[in-house]
Amino acid sequence: MVNEREKIGSLLIRYGFITEDDLTEGLKLQKLMGLKLGETLVKAGKIDEANVQWILSKQFDVPFVIVDQVHLDIDLIHKFPKNFLLENRIIPLLETHDEICIVTDDIFNYEAFAFIEKIFNKKVNISIGEAKRIENTLINFYKEDASPTVTILLQKTIEMIKETGFYRIDIHIQQHKCELNVYGNGVIRKVAEVNITLKKEDVFRALNMLETHYIYEMYDNYRTALFSVYPLFNTFKDIKYPAILGISGLILPNWTTFIDMKSSECEHLIHSDHPLYGYPYFAFKDSAIKYDRVIFIPDSAPKDFTNYYIFIYAPQRCNFCDTAGCEKCKQLGYIFKKIEGIYSSNELRGLFS
Ligand SMILES: [Zn+2]
Numbered sequence: 544m545v546n547e548r549e550k551i552g553s554l555l556i557r558y559g560f561i562t563e564d565d566l567t568e569g570l571k572l573q574k575l576m577g578l579k580l581g582e583t584l585v586k587a588g589k590i591d592e593a594n595v596q597w598i599l600s601k602q603f604d605v606p607f608v609i610v611d612q613v614h615l616d617i618d619l620i621h622k623f624p625k626n627f628l629l630e631n632r633i634i635p636l637l638e639t640h641d642e643i644c645i646v647t648d649d650i651f652n653y654e655a656f657a658f659i660e661k662i663f664n665k666k667v668n669i670s671i672g673e674a675k676r677i678e679n680t681l682i683n684f685y686k687e688d689a690s691p692t693v694t695i696l697l698q699k700t701i702e703m704i705k706e707t708g709f710y711r712i713d714i715h716i717q718q719h720k721c722e723l724n725v726y727g728n729g730v731i732r733k734v735a736e737v738n739i740t741l742k743k744e745d746v747f748r749a750l751n752m753l754e755t756h757y758i759y760e761m762y763d764n765y766r767t768a769l770f771s772v773y774p775l776f777n778t779f780k781d782i783k784y785p786a787i788l789g790i791s792g793l794i795l796p797n798w799t800t801f802i803d804m805k806s807s808e809c810e811h812l813i814h815s816d817h818p819l820y821g822y823p824y825f826a827f828k829d830s831a832i833k834y835d836r837v838i839f840i841p842d843s844a845p846k847d848f849t850n851y852y853i854f855i856y857a858p859q860r861c862n863f864c865d866t867a868g869c870e871k872c873k874q875l876g877y878i879f880k881k882i883e884g885i886y887s888s889n890e891l892r893g894l895f896s
Contacts, residue, residue: 610676648674693749789855
């Protein structure tokens with residue numbers, strides 16, 4: 544890597560963009576500023592950024608992209624953690640069956656490329672573009688306001704389902720309305736229906752506004768879209784396996800999510816903020832049985848088991864309103880009994896009734 548970067552210095556000299564002295568000064572400054580050589584030379588006013596990019600593009604045979612003219616693929620951009628794109632100045636442009644095409648100003652950012660390859664299990668195809676333009680494009684993209692209605696609704700819902708058995712929020716966009724349901728432990732509950740015309744982008748933006756981490760799945764067609772959002776706000780450090788966890792916000796530290804979710808064939812899975820840890824063996828049906836550390840959600844747990852670690856909030860019909868929704872049950876229709884410990888399936892069934 545160092546060699547490649549030094550090569551850029553000599554190339555810039557060869558093409559007459561800088562002098563030997565500029566390079567010596569640049570290399571010194573680079574150490575002080577902790578930047579890349581090209582960036583340092585630009586900052587020091589020795590060279591235009593466009594020249595650096597041109598050289599890089601020539602030297603490494605990487606296409607040069609005029610960032611202002613690219614069409615932004617909203618769905619694709621939202622598949623990436625926001626901070627990851629901003630920090631690494633990467634705009635994902637196109638996803639094919641085996642490639643992710645991106646534009647970046649730093650074609651040596653191997654760590655970031657490896658991260659993308661790992662998440663998507665696809666090759667990264669790199670184009671080069673100007674740093675400032677990439678940065679501005681991303682900032683403008685994320686700056687657009689989210690629909691306050693959706694943001695507030697989501698925030699309230701997330702607050703509402705803490706310490707309940709609901710672990711999933713379904714946002715169903717229809718033609719002139721949007722419906723919000725919560726789901727978990729076999730119970731579905733309608734939270735809101737608003738008569739507004741929403742686009743997928745509105746939901747993405749609202750999700751980005753939230754401080755809670757989440758992963759999501761999305762299904763869409765011409766007129767409607769369904770987002771299933773899993774907010775993450777609980778951390779489990781000491782878990783015994785196998786386990787059944789039925790609470791929203793299942794996070795296990797030190798495990799990378801994306802990869803394992805991928806193995807469960809969840810395509811639309813992304814986190815708003817930074818690479819996600821957690822949901823590593825979020826098992827769907829029996830697809831994760833092959834792992835020795837298995838976590839089930841209640842809906843996918845095996846029928847018969849012994850000695851499972853259980854942490855769930857078991858739903859029980861609210862006696863006061865009989866699921867209609869009242870003050871006592873926070874309008875959820877159910878109250879939730881916390882169950883934690885080692886149980887067999889028989890014992891657990893007893894606790895549910
Ligand atoms: Zn009630």
